[in-house]
Amino acid sequence: MKFVDYVTITVRSGKGGAGAVSFRREPFVPQGGPNGGNGGKGGSILLEADHHLYTLLDLRYNRHHFAENGQNGSSNLKTGKDGQDMILRVPCGTVAKDTDTGEELGEVMHPGDRIMLVKGGRGGKGNDHFKTSTNRAPRHAQPGEPSEERNITLELKVLADVGLVGFPNAGKSTLISALSAARPKIADYPFTTLEPNLGVVAYRDYKSFVMADIPGIIEGAHEGRGLGLRFLKHIERNAVLLFMIPVNTENIPHAYQILLEELEAFNPELVEKPRMLALSKIDLLTPEEKAELPNQIKSLPSGLSVFPISAVAHLGLDPLKDALWTAIQTAKNA
Numbered sequence: 001m002k003f004v005d006y007v008t009i010t011v012r013s014g015k016g017g018a019g020a021v022s023f024r025r026e027p028f029v030p031q032g033g034p035n036g037g038n039g040g041k042g043g044s045i046l047l048e049a050d051h052h053l054y055t056l057l058d059l060r061y062n063r064h065h066f067a068e069n070g071q072n073g074s075s076n077l078k079t080g081k082d083g084q085d086m087i088l089r090v091p092c093g094t095v096a097k098d099t100d101t102g103e104e105l106g107e108v109m110h111p112g113d114r115i116m117l118v119k120g121g122r123g124g125k126g127n128d129h130f131k132t133s134t135n136r137a138p139r140h141a142q143p144g145e146p147s148e149e150r151n152i153t154l155e156l157k158v159l160a161d162v163g164l165v166g167f168p169n170a171g172k173s174t175l176i177s178a179l180s181a182a183r184p185k186i187a188d189y190p191f192t193t194l195e196p197n198l199g200v201v202a203y204r205d206y207k208s209f210v211m212a213d214i215p216g217i218i219e220g221a222h223e224g225r226g227l228g229l230r231f232l233k234h235i236e237r238n239a240v241l242l243f244m245i246p247v248n249t250e251n252i253p254h255a256y257q258i259l260l261e262e263l264e265a266f267n268p269e270l271v272e273k274p275r276m277l278a279l280s281k282i283d284l285l286t287p288e289e290k291a292e293l294p295n296q297i298k299s300l301p302s303g304l305s306v307f308p309i310s311a312v313a314h315l316g317l318d319p320l321k322d323a324l325w326t327a328i329q330t331a332k333n334a
Helices: 172-179 229-235 252-266 268-272 287-296 317-333
Strands: 006-012 045-049 064-066 086-090 094-098 104-108 114-118 149-156 162-166 197-202 208-213 240-246 275-280 306-308
Touching: 006 114, 045 094, 045 104, 064 086, 104 114, 114 149, 162 172, 162 229, 162 252, 172 197, 172 208, 172 275, 172 317, 208 317, 240 252, 240 317, 252 268, 275 317, 306 317
Parallel strands: 006 064, 045 086, 162 208, 162 240, 240 275, 275 306
Antiparallel strands: 006 149, 045 114, 094 104, 094 149, 197 208
């Protein structure tokens, strides 16, 4: 399934039905009073979160959505039928904005969450509504309210417990394939991953958490370089950030600092999230190089949890999962 995280659609609510102008016409009632009914309400269009969906693909190929109009009122005080509301189902974590004004309309985070995109027009009142002691035969009724039309931009920000942050070819896809049933494309060149991949990581006693493999960062990503803003937005919703740097990187602390600066430049709140560092590809080191590793990382920030791992050789993965689970629970209970 193609992953689509950004789409623009046009929505239009239904217009309200017009109220009726009608009078009673019965035998032996020569001057029957007004009995025009009200018009029905036009249908609204709402956005609803559905945890079974993972992409905005359906809306990319179906961009125009029009709700039903309300029906007109009729004689004998009959109210017109309301237009049916239209519900657009999207993945949890979808943000809706007015395309033309940039106004954020809201976001649906949890299954069943709803926001109103456009509201249906109210039905007009029939002439029965306007009768008074001095005007017993009103000959006017209200028209229904017009429909409302908007261009809406929908943006999906992946919901995951752990977000993998690293340069291209850092081993993120290999790690998520080793820990979960996800099978992202893996190859020895940059930008193998062009879209986020989600994997469910099984933990002890039938527990689990969700890990997101996000396309790699390059320096200047917050300015749109590389895949730029396309992937940085997906990191905003993660409870814990797992930085990944290959252990054979020439200057590990410098690489870590670049990753941190890119996140901070995009959104300063990201640096407040719990984070830890996985040094990948530990199986490539000789015993002498492993012994030298503590000296290479001694200038990393104090308090940063560091885990040397190898996803290919399955080295160090259990301590990493334990630490991630503890950090996730702490973040959720904060």
